[in-house]
Amino acid sequence: MIRVLVVDDQPMVRAGIAAVVDAEPDLCVVAVAADGAEAVAVAHRERPDVVLMDIRMPGMDGLAATQRLTAGADPSRVLVLTTFGLDEYVYAALRAGASGFLLKDADPQRVVDAVRVVAAGDSLIDPTLTRQLIDAFVRAPAADPAVAAGLAALTAREVEILRRVARGLSNAEIGAELGVRPATVKAHMNAILAKLDLRDRVQATIFAYDAGLARPGPSTTQGGAGNPPPA
Numbered sequence: 001m002i003r004v005l006v007v008d009d010q011p012m013v014r015a016g017i018a019a020v021v022d023a024e025p026d027l028c029v030v031a032v033a034a035d036g037a038e039a040v041a042v043a044h045r046e047r048p049d050v051v052l053m054d055i056r057m058p059g060m061d062g063l064a065a066t067q068r069l070t071a072g073a074d075p076s077r078v079l080v081l082t083t084f085g086l087d088e089y090v091y092a093a094l095r096a097g098a099s100g101f102l103l104k105d106a107d108p109q110r111v112v113d114a115v116r117v118v119a120a121g122d123s124l125i126d127p128t129l130t131r132q133l134i135d136a137f138v139r140a141p142a143a144d145p146a147v148a149a150g151l152a153a154l155t156a157r158e159v160e161i162l163r164r165v166a167r168g169l170s171n172a173e174i175g176a177e178l179g180v181r182p183a184t185v186k187a188h189m190n191a192i193l194a195k196l197d198l199r200d201r202v203q204a205t206i207f208a209y210d211a212g213l214a215r216p217g218p219s220t221t222q223g224g225a226g227n228p229p230p231a
Contacts, residue, residue: 005048036065070097123202166214
């Protein structure tokens, strides 16, 4: 059973999302919260597997709450679910540590499937937001020395794989391009995450853009860099 915390400042929306989640046999809403501060307190008490987080809320907003919940020794996995698809929110949510980002007008089945994906340790972003995410990366400041140091810690093969992860390729697709087995790609990917102290492929994609390893271009698809496949 996947335990879920639903966070939204609007009672009707909060109740509706909770009802959709609770209707699934493998999902269970263990608590709800009306703002970020309450979400942090409830999450520390209930230890949910996934937090469905709104962004714009009075008091502590969803971005600040996400940053607190994903920090520390026992971080929560956060799936941002919001009405606002503005690129600064997508970028900031991922920077704060969110594992996924969906709009509230997404199909209910997509929402519950996303909860399962995030609970399994994978990441996803609504494909309609990919262009905005890429644009945000392009406008981001140049890489800082910590990014450069992290890049220097990678082998040439790991850099090749990271470039392809940022393009949204799966392990099988990367293996086909490089002439290696998917299991070998996965091993390299695990090494990349460990060396860079990253949690998942979404964070790896962010790092790749920050390091200048990836840039948007005509070959970038809607489900590409913004929606990394599971490892």
